[in-house]
Amino acid sequence: MIWPRRTYPVLISLEAITDLKQILQTDDYVEIGAAVPLSHIEDLLHGIFPSLDEMLHWFAARQIRNRATLGGNIGTASPIGDLPPVLLALDATLKLVSTEGDRSLPLADFFKGYRQTELKQGEIIHSVTIPKAIASGATKRLSQSYKIGKRGTDDISIVAAAFVIDLDADQKILHARLAYGGVAATPIRAIAVELMLVGQPWTIETVQSVKPALREVFTPLSDLRGSADYRKMLVGNLFEKFFVEHS
Amino acid sequence: MTQQVNPISVENFTFTLNGATSRVKDISPTTTLLHYLRQNGYVGTKEGCGDGDCGACTVTIIGKDSHGQPQYQAVNSCLVPIGAIAGREVITAEGIANGQLHPVQAAMVETAGSQCGYCTPGFIMSMFAAYYNGSLSNDICIEGNLCRCTGYVPIRKAAQQLAATIPDDHFSNELAQKTSDLAAIAYTNAQQQFYRPTELSEALQLLQQYPEATLVAVATDLVL
Numbered sequence: 001m002i003w004p005r006r007t008y009p010v011l012i013s014l015e016a017i018t019d020l021k022q023i024l025q026t027d028d029y030v031e032i033g034a035a036v037p038l039s040h041i042e043d044l045l046h047g048i049f050p051s052l053d054e055m056l057h058w059f060a061a062r063q064i065r066n067r068a069t070l071g072g073n074i075g076t077a078s079p080i081g082d083l084p085p086v087l088l089a090l091d092a093t094l095k096l097v098s099t100e101g102d103r104s105l106p107l108a109d110f111f112k113g114y115r116q117t118e119l120k121q122g123e124i125i126h127s128v129t130i131p132k133a134i135a136s137g138a139t140k141r142l143s144q145s146y147k148i149g150k151r152g153t154d155d156i157s158i159v160a161a162a163f164v165i166d167l168d169a170d171q172k173i174l175h176a177r178l179a180y181g182g183v184a185a186t187p188i189r190a191i192a193v194e195l196m197l198v199g200q201p202w203t204i205e206t207v208q209s210v211k212p213a214l215r216e217v218f219t220p221l222s223d224l225r226g227s228a229d230y231r232k233m234l235v236g237n238l239f240e241k242f243f244v245e246h247s
Numbered sequence: 248m249t250q251q252v253n254p255i256s257v258e259n260f261t262f263t264l265n266g267a268t269s270r271v272k273d274i275s276p277t278t279t280l281l282h283y284l285r286q287n288g289y290v291g292t293k294e295g296c297g298d299g300d301c302g303a304c305t306v307t308i309i310g311k312d313s314h315g316q317p318q319y320q321a322v323n324s325c326l327v328p329i330g331a332i333a334g335r336e337v338i339t340a341e342g343i344a345n346g347q348l349h350p351v352q353a354a355m356v357e358t359a360g361s362q363c364g365y366c367t368p369g370f371i372m373s374m375f376a377a378y379y380n381g382s383l384s385n386d387i388c389i390e391g392n393l394c395r396c397t398g399y400v401p402i403r404k405a406a407q408q409l410a411a412t413i414p415d416d417h418f419s420n421e422l423a424q425k426t427s428d429l430a431a432i433a434y435t436n437a438q439q440q441f442y443r444p445t446e447l448s449e450a451l452q453l454l455q456q457y458p459e460a461t462l463v464a465v466a467t468d469l470v471l
Contacts, residue, residue, distance in 0.1 A: 061391025
């Protein structure tokens with residue numbers, strides 16, 4: 001007798017569905033099928049979204065990236081999934097399909113609570129669309145992602161963060177996205193702080209002025225990986241690190 | 248009314264294990280490939296963490312590269328439900344020596360890359376896949392394998408000394424003829440059903456038929 005770890009009465013694997021394994025690239029966006037293995041995304045989309053490239057490098061190891069998928073990492077709705085913060089910061093949208101038809105949903109509206117999502121009974125995540133355009137009037141986009149874990153590779157994150165800042169020619173912030181994992185029941189954006197940043201100059205003074213708000217915007221838990229205080233500190237400090245690396 | 252799909256349920260399926268046909272029946276589709284191998288005497292594949300962290304259970308499967316061509320791929324057998332292996336080809340550490348050690352095994356012996364030996368089959372299978380993919384020069388090919396005694400320097404040296412070799416053996420020569428296309432499967436044992444449709448419409452209809460079904464892509468998370 002061989003015991004399985006967990007049993008499920010009915011399992012439906014989406015691994016063999018060609019429709020879910022396509023990557024479509026246009027001038028305006030990239031659409032990634034929910035069942036594309038991460039190692040294919042690494043290969044085919046390298047150089048388009050720096051924050052995605054960076055996080056894929058830290059996302060588990062080669063063996064897992066050969067199997068794991070974007071749709072799976074989103075659908076499992078872990079608060080510390082590595083890719084959702086990256087995709088939130090990039091304003092990704094999901095295409096959900098069912099026998100009733102298709103619908104499109106911003107990823108930001110997908111996560112409802114701990115391991116709970118907007119996916120309705122009968123729906124499947126079809127693909128993830130990431131827009132390429134930067135904000136209207138912007139001349140430059142800065143973006144990066146960070147993963148803090150107990151060790152560099154092969155570990156669950158304590159906090160993961162992804163940032164997108166669009167600047168105009170005068171270095172004024174036109175668009176800001178600060179997204180985090182490991183700080184709430186779901187992957188989440190610091191929307192209040194994003195709003196504070198828009199219109200401000202991209203300077204260390206601006207970054208430091210929002211750090212107190214960033215520290216308080218989430219109420220993370222303490223667990224064996226890190227205390228709530230440590231996580232709050234990371235939320236602010238990772239954004240400052242991003243500034244230091246991109247100014 | 249929802250149209251019933253009624254895919255033909257089977258109580259057994261086959262996959263290729265080290266070149267021979269292996270028939271799976273009477274076991275849960277969520278039994279891991281690792282446990283299946285070990286229960287069937289393929290104990291070269293080790294269980295370390297059982298969690299996808301350590302790489303001791305690494306085996307090679309034939310999958311597709313990003314351009315759709317057949318490719319040897321290292322995977323953690325502890326994170327693969329056996330149902331997902333239906334119709335696939337799996338290669339373990341027992342299956343790569345051909346009268347003499349495989350080049351990656353010989354290199355590990357030569358550089359003294361194995362001490363207690365527990366992590367070695369996993370390293371070997373990661374290096375085996377990388378040998379045929381031409382990615383041995385990149386440490387990423389062994390980033391998912393942990394060693395706690397010899398240290399990484401001799402293992403890395405083994406990988407590096409083969410990095411420039413262009414493989415020319417039956418594994419490299421037969422790869423182009425391999426199919427990595429997956430057929431539909433509907434495997435049933437006494438308690439569970441495992442469906443792997445090939446059409447989106449089939450998957451959606453299965454979901455209508457079994458509203459409580461659990462959807463997985465490849466189940467790296469779910470089998471934990």
